[in-house]
Amino acid sequence: MYRYDEFDHSFVKDRVAQFRDQVERRFNGEITEEAFKPLRLMNGVYLQLHAYMLRVAIPYGTLSSRQMRMLAHVARAYDRGYGHFTTRQNIQFNWPKLSRIPDALADLATVEMHAIQTSGNCIRNVTADHFAGAAADEIADPRPYAEILRQWSTVHPEFSFLPRKFKIAVTGAARDRAAIQVHDIGLHLKRNDKGDLGFAVYVGGGQGRTPMIARKIRDFLPERDLLSYTTAIMRVYNLYGRRDNKYKARIKILVHEVGAEAITAQIEEEWQALKDSELKLPDRDIEAIRAYFAPPPLVDRAEGWGNLAAWKKADPEFAAWVRQNVEPHKHPDYAMVTISLKPVGGIPGDASSQQMDSVADIAEEYAFDEIRVTHEQNLVLPHVALGDLEPVYRALKAAGLATANAGLITDIIACPGLDYCALANARSIPLAQSISQRFASAERQREIGELKIKISGCINACGHHHVGHIGLLGVEKKGSELYQITLGGSGDETTSIGDIIGPGFEPDKVTDAIETIVGTYLALRKAPSETFLTAYRRLGAAPFKEALYGHQTNAA
């Protein structure tokens, strides 16, 4: 993974010193809150309902055990002993004191971590497939390009005061595990007929109050043109993006209002001036960054096959965990392990400092010291030998991290919601807990199969409900919480925005509504192998509306 050079170290150190000075000047009144707010946002510091919130960047969701231990330390020393992994592969701490945040940032800097540009109207964390560099189906690792974009976008003088936040995602397999089509820029790494690496470029995706699927504006952009072309997109956005209305300021609105063809023409025109500039990436620069992402030394571990078979036979729970949470690796003797942060009835995406330390220990001993954060609020150990799956499982189990539910109905994504967030209209977490508890039975979960529920506590959609197979949107109606249900959303390569299916449900009715939806699916699916999403796309909303609302169909 990327290691800071001298420049990076001193840059982050200076940034901490700068923020410390800004905090001091805020405390003694030299800067007003109005002036300070954009500055603290650029350092990932929000004010929420109960306290400040610090969002620490985990670039493209990759971190080492040393870094994970530091997150555990930050949780203990500066917070309340836990953190929350987010839908953009970052981590949030909910209770830091502003007076101590500079110290926390100084500690993070010692392990090459920071909170730069995790908020504000700038380019945010560039996210990537959480199975990057390991997945059996990968064409090429997207992370070197995410790193290139990260370096280029950090304190970019031209793009630090955009009309609004800007989010980029990169994926490197035919399957899209980074939800690129609901990002401002989505990059799909691929090869052309000659075997050259490049990107399909998507622009104008997003969720929030106006969900939109990105438009493909380029089928193949050679890798060397990544920065010049992205700069062209950013320049067009920066110039024409609306600044008069916060709710119409994202690039998706610009693409929608101007049209994909027109915007593509503008971008291509802008790019003509840039494509042979210093932004063109020399092969050796790309290789230098790619070298940081060289795979770990994966020695053959063929004995793992036999061991694994024996362990699975001896322990059905272990076998269930392997079936659900373990995915094929490029190397046949290895696998990718998903660590579920969704224990039944638990708080989705939260981990205690002890759990973070446990994950760090396991990663160091068994997984080449590499951990990933997924945009579905789970963790991944991307390189685990088959022969080590059993001890990894035992260690995870001891830490309460072995729930065998990756991708199943209890693997729920929930934003912090009204329990924490100043923007929320309704709570998300208690809903997730109730649904999780109702569907706790492992057997029932397996029967239902893949079913992604995503819950947002307000229209900002941080829970990504628009791309949930079942999406829940919390709203406030007459002073009480109400939840709107959407069906058939997806964030993969077949991205779709969920359909609103009818009037909302009160908090104590939602879980029953989910049961009704699940029951309808089970009754109508062609076979157990037909997933909920596939069945919904075949059946449409009608049978679900009928089941939920009876003869009130066409209410929407």
Add this chain to the structure above:
Amino acid sequence: MKAKVLTANRLGDGRCVWYASNGCWVETFDGAAIAADAEALDAFQAEGQRAAAANEVIDVNLIDVDAGQGAPRPVRLRERIRAEGPTIDFEPGTDETVAPAQRRPVAA
């Protein structure tokens, strides 16, 4: 006129505070003063501005409360959650300066 309470977040640590009858900002809603007439409201607004200008607090708001029967209670769910803490059993940590009221989960 609906009864109001003055609330904000403390600048230094971000914690919720409420303006009390003794003129101090306190860490629990229980101690909050209630403005029931225009004069009191003006005083609250003045105090809110003073405290923000003095870099004591940020995000100052006047919130509606039910001051009828029993103990006063914020009207909005959001403010009840601010007063009583997250409604979920989140991980407690080592911060002993957090008031007990902000630790216990509560029904909305």
